[in-house]
Amino acid sequence: MKETNVNQKFVPDARMKALIARRLKLVIEKKRDLYCDNAEFLVYHWSGEAASFSPATGEHACDVDHRINIGDHNARVDVGIPFPKAKEMPSKQGKFEYTPLNWAQDYVYFIDNSPAEVHENELIVGEFHWQLDEARFFQYPQEQRDAGFDARELGAGGISFTHTCPDLSIGLSLGWNGLLEKVRNNIAKFEKAGETEKVNYLNGSEIIALSIQRFIKRHAYAARDKASKSSDSKQIDLYLSIAEVCENLSERAPQTLHEAVQWIWFFQVAERMHGHGNGYGRTDQLLQPFYQKDISEGKITRQMARELVGEMYIKYGSYTALGGRLKDLSDATNEMSWVCLEAYDLVGGINHMGVMWHDDMDKDFYRYANDVLTRHGCGVPILVNYDVLKASEVRSGYREEDAWNVAYSGCQWYCGVGTEYNDQDVNSLVLVKPMQRAIAAAIENDTKTFDEFWEMYCHEVDRTADALVKFKNSTYDWQAKVWPEMVTSFCMYDCIEKGKDCTDKDAVRYNFTSVNVLGVPNVADSVYAIKELVFEQNRYSLADLQNAINNDWKDNEVMRQHFLNVPKFGNDLDGADEMAVWVSEQVREVLESKRNNKGFPFRPSLFQYMGHTYAGPMLGATPDGRLAKEPLAHGMNPMHGRNNNGIAATVNSFTKLDFAKYQGGSFQIELTPDFFKAGVEKDKMMEAFSVAFFKKGGVQINFNLVDLKVLEEAMHDNDNPAYHDINVKVTGYSSHFVSMDKRFQKEFIERVNYKSL
């Protein structure tokens, strides 16, 4: 929905308006774009090239001709040039090693040479222009890459990189001096025990902590410098306030809400310099003590609190969570939950916060969440079902005392705060591939029954999973040496204490490997059609079918229509839906039967952020009647245009799956504005819909209100400023519509299939 058409509840003042205008300007100037290497990366989550994600410059940068613009939700601000000192990096001076300490030396040089900038009107400062992988070599040894190509051949892939959720309360309570002291105490401990490797790791942590302190302090200098050159008294006050806060934070722990928000933002800047992808936990829980203290001391008003949090959203609307439950399972909603949501109502735009609903949640707060969602119309906040998140963590093997502190942390995923390195959203299993092999094998063996065909399919899924296990294990053997995540590790439990990086084996408490399974609805619909038309009705042979799909159904339209019109998942029809449950359960069981070399099982996620758009042509036509040019289904959502019985039927189909057994499966809804008839209270209807959806067992709702006509115009007129401020929730992430890759835009428009009731 167009931002300028949103009726905000809180009105930004001139200062906030200027910051919001700058945010949009950066978008229009393409300074927030996020690229992935190529179509292979989208589909297999590994491009076959470097192991990093979205470097814009440097030796690992994506090829301009092949890269794909995922959207403009990048935390970095592009300045159009590579990192100026890339060639002088310590590791490029003949000292590259696969060790955390070597990595740390590069990081220190990198951040020391990243500018500290203070912009007009800001109160919260800190930006970055480059990622470390634009300056430091990021590639695994050949053995790992060979395993990667083997896995891709069979339909799987993945990276391992910054998709976790640190617990910022660790840093908020210690501050950088406290973290440094903790590191030094542990160095002493391990020196005494003679554990050199751990000492080396922590020596790296020590120099990094010191470099971040310098980075923060440089912001204080920059602000003072600007204050001395300014004649605007309001602006001088802002600069001096920034200087004071940065000086404090370069050493001690934050004591006010302003300091706490600034501490969190600096942590994100320092951390995002080494990778894109983490969530940052439960903002309302993190900030509530600071807010309460400031309010009771009369230091702050609610509006000031909204502005501080709002400024952080303007910098980057990170993945964060609100609501949920506390350890005693009571409602966690607090005053700060409201402020965090109100802050969004103040600044709008792209944001990735999730509200974690449960049946005991403050009803007024949840109503307000639905009010914001339907008024802004762009998927903010994402609605998730806290009890299902927690149940799935417990089912995975989480201890109760850790499981309550789960946070919605990424597109469709969630994470134990500070306790889990779970590889969410970075691994892929393309289910169409084993199905294609099963069809070929069944033809070769002249298979006569569906049961035999199914057995072949199961065997092929297992082969793909095994190839993925091998690839991941090879990655895990090297990860902590190739690309440790040392800033993140400051705010993870047990890492500093163990002298190990959070990416290492036996470092954090939970190390599952989560895998996005691509194409479940297509495979389910395909297998169901094969079962009906090939094995039960004997209408077509598998060889006929294979021949037809190999030729993209050319000259076989009647046959295609037959396959297309066998009942499909998403219409609340038992046979087709049972197959969808069957297919997803099968891949779940296969994955859960495999263990990684960190000692934890693999887990499926019924989601992929955008691979379904490019996978279609890459994989060819499928037996569900799909043409090669069409995308695959998005996550577990029914294939576009196949669910024709209305949303309620789709919800019924969707919730036949038990989402506590999976790591996420978002339900995507795009509605046109006239869906809500005049006089209907949108917030109440959305609230009722989502509560019913969650009570049926659903886990996540991504909701967009889209005017199809406007989007179609925008697609053909990307540069027209009239369309620049249309925000959409693409899959699990947000973007401005015009920034998205063309194919994404087309797919987004095509999926709007609830035009009328």
Next chain:
Amino acid sequence: MQVANKEIKGRIFKIESLNTHNGPGYRTVVYLKGCPLNCLWCHNPEGISSKKEIWVIHSKCIDCTSCILACPNSALSQKDGKIEVDRNKCEGCYRCADACPSKAIEKIGEDYSVDEVFNRLLKDKPFIDASGGGVTVTGGEPGTYPEFVGRLFEKCREAGIHTAFDTSGQISDMALEKIIPFTDLVFFDLKILEEEPAIKWTGRGISKILKSLHWIIAYKSKNDGPELQFRTPIIPGATDGAENLNSIAKLISDKYKALFTEWEMNLFNDICEDKYERLNKTWSLGQAKSDLADYKRIEKFRDDNAGLKIKISGFVQK
């Protein structure tokens, strides 16, 4: 002995969930097929005949002619590349629809038992409960299936599902006796109050309709409920004249002022025109649709009649 609910059937041409404009909250709306009236503006012309019918979605047709071969009555033919239906020959056996690989032929009307529809409603119950919604029966004229609607509503009552009955009033006292005691909300259509124009536009006079209204009013005076709302479709040249609207206003303000909760005026649009084409019927209202001037006029009528609880609904071309 009473006939079991699984034996009592209604002919239904659509069931839709999450409807938001046929009563409070999310409604599951059941459309029953068959109507004693024949309003020229009807938005659900496929609901007028009580017979099973088909129609062709030409955009989905792939010219395979499977349907023509499947028809036992030779009711289908191809003309200018389009499948045509001879409605005098079609008996609604649906063999053509079953044979069509691309689902271009759609069935209009299937028989469902009370239990089948009720089980379908139970699936929507979480939405109904969370929104304070319920079930609404409409059509066609749902009152032509008194036993079916009465039994369905009785079961809904037991299950705590709010029931709404959308009627033209052109129904028997027996139907009212079966249905109204289990109804929470009645949408009662008041279209045209003059006999001659009523016959011209709707095919029937209005005596039975007024009788039904009196029956409901009498019932309300002895019982706690049902809630009553009036509905008037605003049809250019047919119902929207000042004289007609004033006479409806007079009727309800003189006698029933305290007895109804809303008078909905539904502005007219022509989005159903393609349905007429598919049914090989003529859409006699041409380009007629409510425009902004109509909206302003109705708005003024609403403001002039402040006590009549008028709500304006429907699309307007602005």
